[in-house]
């Protein structure tokens with residue numbers, strides 16, 4: 037046993053292989069052709085190039101559930117600014133950070149004891165939602181109808197964090213809508229198909245800080261999991277550590293940092309909407325004994341009242357729906373509660389709704 041607390045120690049079969057060889061990684065997709073393209077009106081500058089993009093994205097969503105994008109249109113200074121402010125926030129002492137700590141009542145803010153599949157993650161986070169306030173069910177229980185509002189908790193220091201976060205979230209929301217337009221086209225639907233699903237939303241951004249870990253072979257920054265929302269857009273710094281479980285052979289492969297690129301992954305909701313034509317894939321985060329790592333996922337999620345189910349256009353008698361409808365808001369709050377502390381039971385998963 038090493039120096040880390042037992043709560044962080046992964047079962048033997050889930051520990052990382054720190055010496056894993058560099059293997060074939062996720063596809064890299066250049067979004068340059070998107071410039072001047074708007075998902076709602078479908079107007080394109082070069083429709084041939086966009087058609088090519090649509091095909092590449094479809095292939096990546098099917099074969100990997102993950103891809104990286106460059107030339108995505110998000111201004112570099114917006115990303116640099118949120119990264120700078122986030123580092124400044126996490127540099128403070130625990131007492132300062134705890135002033136905006138999440139608890140049973142306030143779902144957003146700082147948190148340092150997240151669990152994934154009931155093992156503690158070697159990280160600290162700061163969560164905020166994109167819509168203020170964000171409406172969600174008061175309880176994960178089916179019988180209870182009431183809703184509550186989640187509001188963000190902004191720290192006094194650093195003073196620029198809030199604006200940096202809000203501006204970044206707006207940019208990322210634009211990119212998420214564009215990507216959903218391409219994904220819609222890739223399954224033969226109109227580019228604006230998903231617009232109505234995100235008029236309201238429960239999207240959120242997380243600042244992840246992974247401190248150096250004395251026992252990186254025992255613990256993980258984030259244990260293996262799939263993202264439960266629709267689509268995730270991740271900014272990672274140059275340290276590396278994110279691994280994806282490659283579909284072709286089940287190997288864990290490193291997602292190499294590429295300057296200014298975003299990592300996109302399909303969440304469980306797209307998997308259900310497409311009746312499994314597209315896959316949400318397991319990923320996890322390795323830590324290391326020397327360097328801090330910062331990553332910023334943007335989770336694009338529909339409104340709480342959405343009943344998630346395979347789209348009618350993508351199912352028929354030969355391809356019947358593989359999932360029963362489930363309420364997204366209930367799912368979201370159940371998950372939030374299960375990551376809050378260690379439980380004795382498996383947390384809620386989409387396979388619980390499989391037909």
Ligand SMILES: O=C(O)CCC(=O)C(=O)O
Pocket residue numbers: 242244258263270272277278319320321331332333
């Ligand atoms: O830090 C990363 O690279 C990924 C984090 C992640 O998977 C998550 O927060 O859901």
Ligand SMILES: [Fe+2]
Pocket residue numbers: 261262263319
């Ligand atoms: Fe994730």
